[in-house]
Amino acid sequence: MRVLSKQIPRATVRATITYRFHPRLTAGIEYNPGADEVAPIANLLILTETKRRPALMVGTSSDRIGTPSGQSYYMTLSKNLRRETGLPIAPYVGMAYGTFQHRLLPVGGVSIQLGRNFSALVTHNGINLHPLLNYTYNRHAFSLIMVKSKYPGVSYSIAF
Numbered sequence: 001m002r003v004l005s006k007q008i009p010r011a012t013v014r015a016t017i018t019y020r021f022h023p024r025l026t027a028g029i030e031y032n033p034g035a036d037e038v039a040p041i042a043n044l045l046i047l048t049e050t051k052r053r054p055a056l057m058v059g060t061s062s063d064r065i066g067t068p069s070g071q072s073y074y075m076t077l078s079k080n081l082r083r084e085t086g087l088p089i090a091p092y093v094g095m096a097y098g099t100f101q102h103r104l105l106p107v108g109g110v111s112i113q114l115g116r117n118f119s120a121l122v123t124h125n126g127i128n129l130h131p132l133l134n135y136t137y138n139r140h141a142f143s144l145i146m147v148k149s150k151y152p153g154v155s156y157s158i159a160f
Contacts, residue, residue, distance in 0.1 A: 014062065016041060024048075030062055035069035037062070054079035063098040065130055065147055070100030074107065088113035096126055 018028030018041060027042040041061045049055040054077040063070030076094030081087065093108040105126025112120045121132040128148040135142045143155040 032062055032069070037069055039071055049079060051083070063100040065125060065128070067098065067100040070098055072096050072098045076107065082113075098126075 014030055014032050016028060016030045018026050020026045024045040025043070027040065029038055030041045031038050039062060041059070043057060043059040045055060045057050047053065047056040056075070056077055058073075058075045060071060060073050063072045074094055074096035076092045078090060078092035080090040082089070089110055089112050091108070091110040093106070095104055096107045097104045107124060107126050109121060109123035114120055117136050119134045119136075121134060123130050123132070131146050131149060133144045139159040141155075141157045141159075145153040145155065147153050
């Protein structure tokens with residue numbers, strides 16, 4: 001009898017500290033103890049969303065969920081479509097370059113507002129799908145994530 005083992009990824013722990021330098025620019029550092037890496041993270045909102053135009057954002061962070069190390073550089077377009085569809089949805093599409101695999105990948109997803117403090121996000125990082133359920137309360141944000149749509153995870157953040 002042959003037994004096939006399936007490797008379950010160990011917990012990924014990352015600590016980040018960010019600062020909003022401007023309403024359109026957030027930057028900071030991220031520490032990944034599993035890879036013994038310290039790397040920059042940043043988001044720059046180049047174009048704000050209008051009735052006709054999507055928002056354009058560029059940024060950098062650690063490489064995709066599931067990679068042991070690396071940096072990612074991305075550009076995304078997003079648009080809240082509530083006015084056009086009557087539904088509380090906001091899709092995004094873009095491209096990301098990851099240094100772990102040294103390749104450009106298409107990324108995308110959709111955010112769905114579920115109520116005043118709850119939202120869902122389904123994100124595709126170019127390789128895997130990761131659904132999230134988010135809850136925000138004042139300065140606090142809690143997220144439940146299904147990494148690769150099968151491994152549960154949690155996230156907590158607080159704004160100071």
